[in-house]
Amino acid sequence: DQQVKQNSPSLSVQEGRISILNCDYTNSMFDYFLWYKKYPAEGPTFLISISSIKDKNEDGRFTVFLNKSAKHLSLHIVPSQPGDSAVYFCAASAFGNQFYFGTGTSLTVIP
Amino acid sequence: NAGVMQNPRHLVRRRGQEARLRCSPMKGHSHVYWYRQLPEEGLKFMVYLQKENIIDESGMPKERFSAEFPKEGPSILRIQQVVRGDSAAYFCASSPFRSKDLAANYGYTFGSGTRLTVV
Numbered sequence: 001d002q003q004v005k006q007n008s009p010s011l012s013v014q015e016g017r018i019s020i021l022n023c024d025y026t027n028s029m030f031d032y033f034l035w036y037k038k039y040p041a042e043g044p045t046f047l048i049s050i051s052s053i054k055d056k057n058e059d060g061r062f063t064v065f066l067n068k069s070a071k072h073l074s075l076h077i078v079p080s081q082p083g084d085s086a087v088y089f090c091a092a093s094a095f096g097n098q099f100y101f102g103t104g105t106s107l108t109v110i111p
Numbered sequence: 112n113a114g115v116m117q118n119p120r121h122l123v124r125r126r127g128q129e130a131r132l133r134c135s136p137m138k139g140h141s142h143v144y145w146y147r148q149l150p151e152e153g154l155k156f157m158v159y160l161q162k163e164n165i166i167d168e169s170g171m172p173k174e175r176f177s178a179e180f181p182k183e184g185p186s187i188l189r190i191q192q193v194v195r196g197d198s199a200a201y202f203c204a205s206s207p208f209r210s211k212d213l214a215a216n217y218g219y220t221f222g223s224g225t226r227l228t229v230v
Contacts, residue, residue, distance in 0.1 A: 002153075004153070006153075031215075032211075032212070032215035032216075034215065034218055036218075036221075041223065042223050042224075043115070043117075043202050043204075043221030043222050043223045043224050044154070044202070044221045045221070046217070046218025046219065046220070047218075049215055049216055049217075049218060051212075051215070051216070089153060089154065091154075093211065093215055097144070097156075097159040097166060097167040097211060098144075098156030098159070098167065098169070098170060099156065099215075099219075100153075100156070101146075101153035101154040101155070102153050103151070103152055103153045104153060
């Protein structure tokens, strides 16, 4: 039962433009949401998080938006850079110790 | 300031053998998490440990899998009598925070993973 879904396996964006990565979830009890970036043959690297009491969190070029009514999360990267090309995972947590990960979206930023 | 160290990076085992995966958390991190990524899937939680204690093993298969985090040395994920379905990337993450809220705000630090192939 996939509680966190990333329905777009891949996304291509021109350098300098905005990248928007989407994530949907089913569990209304999730209270924290995280985005991770992963390069091939490496572990995921933490990017940004948001708690359920907020609807936006910004860190440099990265902004995460949370729409609780729609159970939808998005990561905006602007401007996109070639070094942003990686697989992006969203993850969510309810009470307890584990995070539920989506299946990832492979972002390619075209120079 | 080494990150989370996992070894080996690649491990090949024949069906029925044992696999031992090691994870040394970041310095100062006393909370360790193991996740597994099957092909074409996201990471799935397996177990959460603190030094000498298993806190949450709700994601561990009931048989053949065990984990420990001794007072000295790395955390070990042990898979006995491996089968082809165990082939996956196994990631370890660590955190200095006991509080899930703090850990969630600052994220977990993942290692580069161990890719287990069962032949």
